[in-house]
Amino acid sequence: MSTDRIEKRVVLRAPRSRVWRAISDANEFGTWFRMNLDGAFVAGRTVRAKVTIPGYEHMKVEMQVERIEPERYFSYRWHPYPNDPAIDYSAEPMTLVEFTLEDAEGGTALTIVESGFDRIPLARRAEAFRMNDGGWAGQIKNLAAYVT
């Protein structure tokens, strides 16, 4: 199994123009990703966002928009899981997120690829699940059971 990339593919029962709007319009993107973005997606521009998922509100995200090909392709770079406000992630490698749209029977096929994880320092990756709410809360319970 690759530890460098995540790939998701889904068929959405909606026309390509509708799916494109949900991905390329910053407000719509924020609706389903649960972030408040401070500007529109423009190639070469950086958009800042605050995560609105309960428990993750401290997460500040920066998306460097790479390429926009209407109704076909959208890509950006970011720091995955920037969950510790005390850490300056700006010097660390970023991952590349790519959305690709294709026609499919009954709707639109969407492929999402996030790649470049192997360049992220191992300790940072370990912290991500160490500090993860659900995971870590569960681990503390297991730890208590384990040591008592």
Place this chain on the structure above:
Amino acid sequence: MSPSRAAAASKSSDAVPVFVALGDPTRLRLLGRLSVEGPLSITRLSRGTGVTRQAITKHLHTLGAAGLVRHARRGRERLWELDRRRVETAKRYLDQISAQWDAALDRLKALVEENG
């Protein structure tokens, strides 16, 4: 407890030594250095850190007990390096981010399929 929760609990209890090992900033830093710089001696690992060789040795043994690092002899020197279990860390991290994408995709699907 449901069977799936019981399975999840037993799976995560296997991970407890790993979490204990990672639950310390010095040990996380050691892992970080071994991950970036490759195999290193205790002398190299303690230089400039303000942490004694003895303390570094103890931390390395804790990491070793969790299967995160191991030592090997190179000539007269003993070097510490990351164990293959680091792949487990990488996989677990990816699983977590993967689950976040799944949740986001469910919300995207609901948005575009509901109100055209």
